[in-house]
Amino acid sequence: MGTEDWFYSRKGAPGELTLDDTITAFEQDLGKDVAILRTTPPGTAIEPSLAARITVHLVMRTAHLRRMLEHGIDSITEEMGSLFTDPTRLGAIMGIDSPLLGSAVMNAIRNTSQDLVPAGFPVPLSERLLSFFMRERGGELAAQAAATLTPMFPRLFKDLASRVRDSHNEIVAKPLDDHGWVNALTGFIWTIEAGIDMILPDAVALARETGKSLAPLLFTTAADAELILLPVANDRVLVGRRDTATGIDLTIFNAQAAASCDGFFIAARPFDAEGLSATIGSGPAQALAESIAGAVHDAEAARRDHAGGELPQAQPQTFAISGFSYRVTLHDFGNDVLAQEYAAILESVVGALSRDIPLHDLDGVTIAADYGDALAKLDRGDVNLPPVTSDALKYGIGVAKPVTVIRNGKTKSHLVLAAGIAAAWTSNDMNLRASGLHLLIKMLAGIAHATRYADVPAFRPDAMGHELHLAVAHTPRGYWSAKQAAFVDPDQGESYADLVITSLDFARREVGTARARMTDDADVDEASIIALECVSAVLNHAADWLGHRDGLAPDQSFAGDDLAARLAPSGLDHWLALFGRDLVASFGKDSAIDLAVVATLSRHVERLFWSLGIYCWPDVDGVRCVVSDRPLAPVLLPGIDIPADFATPAPADPGS
Secondary structure (H helix, E strand, O other): OOOOOOOOOOOOOOOOOOHHHHHHHHHHHHHHHHHHHHHOOOOOEEOHHHHHHHHHHHHHOOHHHHHHHHHHHHHHHHHHHHHHHOHHHHHHHHOOOOOOOEHHHHHHHHHHHHHOHHHOOOHHHHHHHHHHHHHHHHHHHHHHHHHHHOOOHHHHOOOHHHHHHHHHHHHHHOOHHHOHHHHHHOOOEEEEEEOOOOOEEOOOOEEEEOOOOEEEHHHOOOOOEEEEEEEEEOOEEEEEEOOOOOOOOHHHHHHHHHHHOOOOEEOOOOOOOOOOHHHOOHHHHHHHHHHHHHHHHHHHHOOEOOOOOOOOEEOOOOOOOOOOOOEEEEOOOOOHHHHHHHHHHHHHHHHHHOOOOOOOOEEEEEEEOOHHHHHHHOOOOOOOOOOOOOOOOOOOOOOEEEEEEEEOOEEEEEEEEEHHHHHHHOOOOHHHHHHHHHHHHHHHHHHHHHHHOOOOOOOOOOHHHHHHHHHOOOHHHHHHHHHHHHHHOHHHHHHHHHHHHHHHHHHHHHHHHHHHOOOOOOOOHHHHHHHHHHHHHHHHHHHHHHHHHHHOOOOOOOOOOOHHHHHHHHOOHHHHHHHHHHHHHHEOHHHOEEHHHHOOOHHHHHHHHHHOOEEEEEEOOEEEEEEOOOOOOOEEEOOEEEOOOOOOOOOOOOOO
C-alpha cells in the first residue's frame, strides 16, 4: 500500500537475502492470485485458505500497521509517563488514597515481610506495619518516586521507531500459517462481489463486529468479526462472511473506509465532492484513544486488592417530616418555669434540625445536676437492659449521652444532659451559649445518625477486627454528627484538639502503669484492656475534630486547627490525615455507609497501639500481643521523616 524504499530492511550486502527480498519473492505468486481476483465474476466463491492468506499478508505488511504501532506506543508511553511522574496518579495506582492498597504494593510488602523473619519479626506484624506506613506516608513516597522516574522516562523509550520497525518485521516474517488471523478467516465463506467506485484504504481490509461499524481488520477481534471486506478493484471486492446470512451494504463502505485510513486511500477518481479526504484518520485516532484510555482505566482500577470480598453498604433511610413528641425532664433541680424555658429552647432547636435530619426517634431529654444519678435511674423501658454509666475516663467528666430505650416496643433514644450544659443555653456569655448549643446539636445529630442508618447489615470482622473493632465502631457517627454541628461554634475545634492531646497523654500514663504491673511477658491482658479503652477515647475525639473540620468551609481557619502540628512530635500527624480520609470514605456513594471501609477502621486502633508500645497480629490461635516499653517512634531518614523504628517490638514469646 504505497511505496517506500527499504521499508523492511536496509540494502543488503551482495548476495545477502533481506526481508524485502523474501517478501518480493513471495508476492510474485501472490500478485498472480490478486490479479485473478480482480477479474473474477461477481458471485464467484473463493477458496477460503487462499482468501485468508491474501488478506492477512496484505494487512500485515502495510505502513498503516506500522504507523498504528508507532502512534499507539507513543500514546501509551505518554500515558505511562503521566501515570508514573504524577504523584497523584501514581499514588492512586499504589492505592494509598483508598482503604485498600494496590495488589502490586501488597505483594511487595509480603515479600519484604518474609525477608524480616530472620530478624525476629512475625510476618503478619511486618505486613501490618508496612502496609499502614505505606498508606500513612504514601503521598510523600509517591512524590519521591515520581521525582526519581521523571528524568528516566525519556531514556526508557528512546529509539522507539527502530523498535517498532523490528517488531513489525517480526510479524511480517512470521509464516502465514502461524498467524491466528489466517486460521480464523479460513473458517469464513469467501466470494467476489460487485462494487461501484470503491476506494482502497491504507489499512487494506476492513472488518465489522456484530452491531458495529467497519474498522481496520486489526482493530477488531477474530472471535467477534462477522464480515471482512477487501477491495481488489474499483468495481470488485473480496468478501468474507461468517455465514451467508451476514448482510453487506457497500453504499456506506467508502465513508467508513476513508475514516479508517491513517494517511491516505487509493481510488480510481477524485472524491472531492464527497469530502472523503477530510475524514482520513478519524477512525484510527478515535479507536486508539479509546483503546488506550480503556487500558489505562483497567490498569488503575485493577490496583485494588479485594481479598475478602465486598461488604454491603448501609443505605440512609428516607423520612418524611411529621409531628412527633418527646419529654423534657428536670431530674433533680429547678421548677416548672425553668423546665418550660429549657423546653422552649429545645423545641426551637429540634424543630429546626428535624427539617433536615430524622429526630422522630428522640424519646426525651433529661437534664440533671447529678448527671451520673440521672443515667443510673433512667427508665430504659426494659428490665433486661442494665443501668447506664458515664463513659468518661479519668481525665474528663461526662456531661451528655444519648441512651437507648424501649418505648411501646420501639427502640428510641433518650438524651441525658448535665445541668451546666442547659444553663449555658441562657447565658449572657455568647461563647458559653454557643458552646452549650453546639453540644446539644451534636448530640441530636448523633441520635439522627442512628435513625438514618438504622438498618446496617451485620458483618463478621477478621480475627483482629473481632478484638479491636468496637474501639472504633462509633467514630463514623461521631465524625458525621460533629460535621453537622460545626457551623454553630467553629472554635469548638480547640476543645476537640485539646481532648485528643489530653487523651493521648492519659493513654500513655495508664498503659505505662499497667505495663509496670505485668508479672511476665505473658501477662498482657490488663494492659491490653486499658489500652483498648484509652485508644477508643482518642479515636472518638479525633473523629470529632475531623468531622468538625470537614463541616466548616474548606481552608476555614478555626481555633484548634493546629492539631496535626501538635501531634507531629508523636509521629501521628500523618496518621490524623489518613484517619480523616478513611472516615470520609466510610460514607460512600449517595451517603451510604460503606461497610467494606468501616471494617478496615480497626487498623487505626492498631496504629495507636503501636504508639503506646503494644503490638498485635493475627495468629493461628487468635491474636498475639506484645506489650513493650518501646513505642513506634518517628525517625528522620534521608529525604523523608518516617516511623522507621520497626525493630522496637521484641519477638513474640509463645506465651505472650
